[in-house]
Amino acid sequence: MKAAAFGIGILGLGLAxxxxxxxxxxxxxxxxxxxxLLQLFGExxxxxxxxxxxxxDSQQKEKVVLPMEFAMREGKFRTEVDLTRMRxxxxxxxxxxxxxxxxxxxxxxxxxxxxxALHLLFPSARAAVRLEMPPExxxxxxxxxxxxxxxxxxxxxxxxxxxxxxxxxxAANGRKMEVTVWTATDLKGFPIQVQTTEKGDTVTFRYRxxxxxxxxxxxxxxxxGYTAYTSMEAFTMGMMQKLMQEAKKP
Numbered sequence: 001m002k003a004a005a006f007g008i009g010i011l012g013l014g015l016a017x018x019x020x021x022x023x024x025x026x027x028x029x030x031x032x033x034x035x036x037l038l039q040l041f042g043e044x045x046x047x048x049x050x051x052x053x054x055x056x057d058s059q060q061k062e063k064v065v066l067p068m069e070f071a072m073r074e075g076k077f078r079t080e081v082d083l084t085r086m087r088x089x090x091x092x093x094x095x096x097x098x099x100x101x102x103x104x105x106x107x108x109x110x111x112x113x114x115x116x117a118l119h120l121l122f123p124s125a126r127a128a129v130r131l132e133m134p135p136e137x138x139x140x141x142x143x144x145x146x147x148x149x150x151x152x153x154x155x156x157x158x159x160x161x162x163x164x165x166x167x168x169x170x171a172a173n174g175r176k177m178e179v180t181v182w183t184a185t186d187l188k189g190f191p192i193q194v195q196t197t198e199k200g201d202t203v204t205f206r207y208r209x210x211x212x213x214x215x216x217x218x219x220x221x222x223x224x225g226y227t228a229y230t231s232m233e234a235f236t237m238g239m240m241q242k243l244m245q246e247a248k249k250p
Contacts, residue, residue, distance in 0.1 A: 038140070039147045039169060040181060040191045046073045046214035047190075049207040055088070058200035062088040070207070071215040075113040075141075078219050082106050102239040103127065110220055113141045119222045120232070128226040129235045136171070145171040152180070157193050158208060160184035 048071040055064040065087050069080040083105050099105050103125025110119040116138055118131040152164040162182035169177045182193040195204045229235040
């Protein structure tokens with residue numbers, strides 16, 4: 001099962017990636033950056049905020065509700081999530097317990113468009129996985145997609161008066177992405193809510209407590225002292241081996 005591929009993560013841009021991790025039982029968490037969505041932020045180049053990912057099924061039942069923390073600074077993005085805070089029908093307690101045991105309950109995702117690197121940090125395990133941005137994301141950074149907007153009126157979200165728009169992003173290779181965006185007029189057009197649908201699911205991401213002070217540069221660097229891995233497979237294998245070794249101890 002795989003849901004909305006519109007990233008990030010609306011920033012991080014973590015939506016598709018985190019949701020894919022939840023929707024695939026036993027699957028390792030991964031980053032969910034979609035560079036095309038950078039266009040939604042317009043003039044905003046630095047901010048920090050809290051956020052909430054919400055996935056509803058076709059019957060409007062909550063499959064996933066998960067709070068996140070975000071930071072952005074000049075093409076660098078950080079998403080932080082604690083999977084034990086997730087609720088909804090996809091929140092499998094046994095799976096969450098296993099992730100916690102393996103040190104995969106807290107995940108920090110750092111995307112560096114300047115270096116083309118994706119860093120997945122697991123603070124509980126003191127481990128870091130370095131991946132490469134997919135070619136399509138690198139291309140979207142180098143040549144941003146064309147953007148079309150269609151007004152859908154005005155609505156209030158989290159106390160902010162917003163312009164509601166249907167936004168179509170068309171990449172250089174012809175790939176299209178459609179999302180509904182609520183931009184807050186009192187936050188200089190910041191996209192405070194983004195929504196899309198995929199296979200009957202409605203995926204919504206909403207920001208809260210947006211601050212436009214530039215986050216510290218150290219937030220976008222992988223910490224020293226973490227065990228480094230070059231793939232999720234290697235990291236998962238390392239955590240499994242660690243569990244087996246601990247299980248053998250008297």
